[in-house]
Structure formats: structure tokens, C-alpha cells
Amino acid sequence: MSIDVTGVTKKYGDFVALDNVSVTLPTGQLTALLGPSGGGKSTLLRIIAGLDTADSGSVHIEGRDATKLPPQKRNVGFVFQHYAAFKHMTVAKNVAFGLEIRKRPKQDVQAKVAELLDLVHLSQFAHRLPSQLSGGQRQRMALARALAVEPTVLLLDEPFGALDAKVRKELRDWLRRLHDEVHVTTIFVTHDQEEALEVADEIVVINDGRVEQVGSPDSLYDTPANDFVMGFLGDVTRLGGLMLRPHDIEIDVEPGRPGAVQGRITRVLRVGFEVRLSVETADDAEVKVELTRTHAQQLGLVEGGTVWLTPAVGATTVVATQPVPA
Amino acid sequence: MVELSTPTKWLMRTVVIGYVFFLVAWPVGLIVQRAFAEGVGEFLSIFSNEQVVRALSLTAQVALQAVAINLVFGVGMSLLLVRYRFPGKRILSALIDLPLSVSPVVVGLSLLLVYNGRTGWFGTWLEEHGVQIIFSGPGMIMATCFVALPLVIREVVPVLQEIGDEQEQAARSLGANARQVFWRITLPSIKWAVVYGVVLSLARSLGEFGAVKIVSGNYVNQTQTATLIVESQYQSFEQQSAYAVSFVLAFVSVLCIVVVSILRPKEGHAR
Numbered sequence: 001m002s003i004d005v006t007g008v009t010k011k012y013g014d015f016v017a018l019d020n021v022s023v024t025l026p027t028g029q030l031t032a033l034l035g036p037s038g039g040g041k042s043t044l045l046r047i048i049a050g051l052d053t054a055d056s057g058s059v060h061i062e063g064r065d066a067t068k069l070p071p072q073k074r075n076v077g078f079v080f081q082h083y084a085a086f087k088h089m090t091v092a093k094n095v096a097f098g099l100e101i102r103k104r105p106k107q108d109v110q111a112k113v114a115e116l117l118d119l120v121h122l123s124q125f126a127h128r129l130p131s132q133l134s135g136g137q138r139q140r141m142a143l144a145r146a147l148a149v150e151p152t153v154l155l156l157d158e159p160f161g162a163l164d165a166k167v168r169k170e171l172r173d174w175l176r177r178l179h180d181e182v183h184v185t186t187i188f189v190t191h192d193q194e195e196a197l198e199v200a201d202e203i204v205v206i207n208d209g210r211v212e213q214v215g216s217p218d219s220l221y222d223t224p225a226n227d228f229v230m231g232f233l234g235d236v237t238r239l240g241g242l243m244l245r246p247h248d249i250e251i252d253v254e255p256g257r258p259g260a261v262q263g264r265i266t267r268v269l270r271v272g273f274e275v276r277l278s279v280e281t282a283d284d285a286e287v288k289v290e291l292t293r294t295h296a297q298q299l300g301l302v303e304g305g306t307v308w309l310t311p312a313v314g315a316t317t318v319v320a321t322q323p324v325p326a
Numbered sequence: 327m328v329e330l331s332t333p334t335k336w337l338m339r340t341v342v343i344g345y346v347f348f349l350v351a352w353p354v355g356l357i358v359q360r361a362f363a364e365g366v367g368e369f370l371s372i373f374s375n376e377q378v379v380r381a382l383s384l385t386a387q388v389a390l391q392a393v394a395i396n397l398v399f400g401v402g403m404s405l406l407l408v409r410y411r412f413p414g415k416r417i418l419s420a421l422i423d424l425p426l427s428v429s430p431v432v433v434g435l436s437l438l439l440v441y442n443g444r445t446g447w448f449g450t451w452l453e454e455h456g457v458q459i460i461f462s463g464p465g466m467i468m469a470t471c472f473v474a475l476p477l478v479i480r481e482v483v484p485v486l487q488e489i490g491d492e493q494e495q496a497a498r499s500l501g502a503n504a505r506q507v508f509w510r511i512t513l514p515s516i517k518w519a520v521v522y523g524v525v526l527s528l529a530r531s532l533g534e535f536g537a538v539k540i541v542s543g544n545y546v547n548q549t550q551t552a553t554l555i556v557e558s559q560y561q562s563f564e565q566q567s568a569y570a571v572s573f574v575l576a577f578v579s580v581l582c583i584v585v586v587s588i589l590r591p592k593e594g595h596a597r
Contacts (some may be wrong), residue, residue, distance in 0.1 A: 051495050051498070051499065070498070071498045072498050072499070072500075074499075075501075077500075078499035080495075080496060084492035084495065084496040085493075087489075087515065088514045097497065097502075097510075101500060101502050101506055102501060142496075145500065146499075149500055
């Protein structure tokens, strides 16, 4: 039981938004669709919700073929980046909307709305209009509204994209806790790899209309399938034909380790506890290295100094296939 | 805001107020004055003239029906223009503005060509089936609809564009069907634009003259509307009643606009 997307293709004119995408999203989990803007992740989410239709392929939700179903029959909750609050209704009316459409008895609706407003900490705002709420509060209201209909799946399209950094971080933690309480199958779209790594149980990396890799945050970070996934999940640099993370490079001021590459420090940048070095080697234009301030002080690294670089034991590496990014 | 020097400010105010006064306020004021020149009793006496009462009630009937038709089609066309893509959309959008630029007399003549009972393209067939368009109610309603067609649409379209369709998509994902989305989400969001469009259409419909004059035939007590009686009474030297009917027409239109500006929420609040 899950959401099964099989061979979905979607084109807008000449532009291929999704190219024969097949992916299975497990029940009860919090899954992130992660990728750069314009990569097709929002389109995939909208096709699952029924707000867009695929040119070909099928969507099954919990074993039921939903490919041809209109959105109102799919029992999905959808949360939009810009909230899509019903501006002419109070917060309570917004949350009650789906229940009133389903003609639930009045007391049931009231009880459910009260329960949900409590869950999203908006009880005291029940009689306000959305325009009187902050962005974060509006998005929590939109979540409560989507949860009210007890959806089989909760779909969130860049839910925190329009919020400022601090509120975004708070809501992210809150979403994770909410999911641990409610356990509804949740899929959210994001272009922020930190958000995906922090919140999701499972990440689907989508780029150029294709699924690049599916896996847990740790497995994606530790064993990326290709250099795109590696590059998208964190900083990368190149050392002797390998792509690896700047903090996975051992740095020495004396030669000695087997396979060490000699280079010259061209730049030292200190950011808080961290020191970022640019090292020029014979074959690579520039290698980025990160180490702690303490470690850098012990080694006495200065601009112009000569160092030897080796990939750390157990470092995540991918053979570089693409030219060095500018 | 641009800061202006005091003399410039006063000069601009004087020009604007003068312009509005000489063009609008003074002439309309004179109508009021003339309507009541011989006392309120004399003004009220026009309502005992059967011809006048019939004309006023005909105008009301035609205007209300035309507004009702334009309301339904106006909202429908606005949704079509904003929410759907189809070939010929730009042409349709341009056609909707046509009644603003074409003289109502031309509208009347063109309706006459199509629907008249003897030589009209469509009119002869309708006449054979017992439907008379020209020189009767349906023709007058059609002419009035035509001239007031763009008013609802031009009010509603920008509001629909501004609110976007995310709220409608959210409602659909929450289980609402097309009808429920329209009544619960779309209509409440555009209601002030609709009300304003209706009021403008009503004012325009009450005042329509040229197109109605041609298609109605101006038969006394049958197809003579209020604007037509103003002309005929003025020409037959019954100026007092011409002014009185003019005043009634102007009064109703002004009343509509005043009521709406009172009802309408202040700018800045959600519409």
C-alpha cells in the first residue's frame, strides 16, 4: 500500500517537465521531492493531486487507480506555497470547508475544527480572517484545512518557500513533530537540501524531469548515485579525478601519505568555527578544503604555504564525469 | 506623491472643479431645478399621466431583464476568458469591447437587419414561428444587453486575474465540485466586482436611447421607454414632464452608485 507513479510523462509544448517517471512513495512516511527549480518536482506533486494531468502513465493511491479521478475524488490534502487561504472566510471556516462540503453534522465539524486548530496552535485566532495572520500562521491554517478531511495523502508544494528563514526553520521542526503525531503519508516538494535532509524519512531527487535517486537522507548523502546527487546534497570539490566533500580531505604540511597531491594555498577564509581553504594543485585548477579552526591553527596554515592533500578514509567519493563547475 | 507648490495646487483644483462643474454638475443641477420649478405637486403630477407611467415601467422591465441576462453571461464569459485557454480567445476579448466603441444607433440598425420580420436573416423564420423580436420587448432587451455587455465583464475580469486560481484548486482538493467551488469560493471573491458591474449596467440600461429607439419603433403606450418619452415630450413642447422624467432617470442612476459606494468595503480590505 503506497502511492505508485508509473511511467508518467508530462510536456508543456516542447518542454519536458517529466520524462517517464516511475516512483513508489511508501505509506505513513514523510517523503521529500528534492531538486532544482524547474526540475519537475512540483509537476509530479500536482499530478498526484489531480491538479494537473499526465500525458501518459498512471497514478495509484493506496492501490486504487487515480489516474483519471478529479482532485475532489482523490482524498488528498494539498498545501500551496502561497497558502491559498480562502480570504473571505474566517480561520475556523477555512478549516471547516472540506467537512462542510462533505455535509458532516454541525457538532462533528465544530469538534474537529477545534481539535485541529489546537493541533496547529491557532485556537485563539479562530474568528480572524486570513489577512490578519502572519505567513507562518496562514500556512499552519492551510495545513489544518488539508488535514481536516483526513486525507490518504498530504501533499505540500514548497510549503515554507514564502516564509522568512527563522519561521521556515520553526515550521520545519513543527512539521516533523506533527508527522510523528498524525502519521499521514506526506509528500513535500522542496529545493532546499537541508530541509529535505532534516525533515524527510525518504528523499526522491528529481532533476530535468527524471528521478536521479531515491533513498534515506543518510544513504543519499553517503552513497550518491551520481555527481548530480552528490553536488545537490552538499558542497563538492575535486581531487585527482574524484568528486568529494571539502571536509573529507586530509591536509598535511609534510609529504608522506601514499597518493597525496601537492598544492599551494591560495586563499584562507575563516567563517566562525570553520576554515575554508582554496588549494591550487598541478592538475586541478582549485581544490576546496574545509577544516576546523583548531585543526588549521595546529597545522599553521597560511596563504602561499605548500600542503599535501589526500581523500579521508571512508570519504564519500564519486568519479568525476563532468567538467569542473565554474 | 509629488509635492506641488501652493499656487499650483490651487490652480489645478480650480481647473478640475471647474471642468466637472460646467460639464456635469451645472447641467444636471439645472434639470433638477427645472423638474421642480413649478413645485413638488407639479412634479408628482407626471405620475398620473398614464403614458409616462407606462414608459417608466417599460424601462424598468427592459433594464432589469437586460441586467439579469448580462449578469449571467458576464460572469460566465469572464470565467471563460480568465480561467480557460482556447483558440480565438483574443478575438472574443476584443469583440466584447465592441459595444463600447460602436454607436448604439448602429447596434439598433444591425439588430433590425438580422431580426426584422419581413426581410431579416433570422427574423422571418422567427416570425413564422410566432416570435416577434423587432418592435417589441425581446428586441429592446437585446439592444439594451448589447450596449451594456462589456460592463460586468470589464469589472470582473481584472479581479478574477488578481485572485488567481489557487483558492479554487485548494477547494477542489478539499472535495468541492465545480458548482460548489463557484458558489463558495469564486463568487464570494468577486462579489463586489459583480455588484459594481451590475450597477453600471443598470445605469447604462436605464439610459439607453439610440439602439432602443430603432428596434422599438417608439409606439406610444407599447414600446415607448422613458428616454424615448423624454425626447417626444420635449419635442411636443411638454418640457415640464420631459424634465421630470429626466430627473427620475438621473436620480435612479445616481442612487445606484451612491448605494454601492456605501455598501462597498473600503479599499485595502479584502474585496
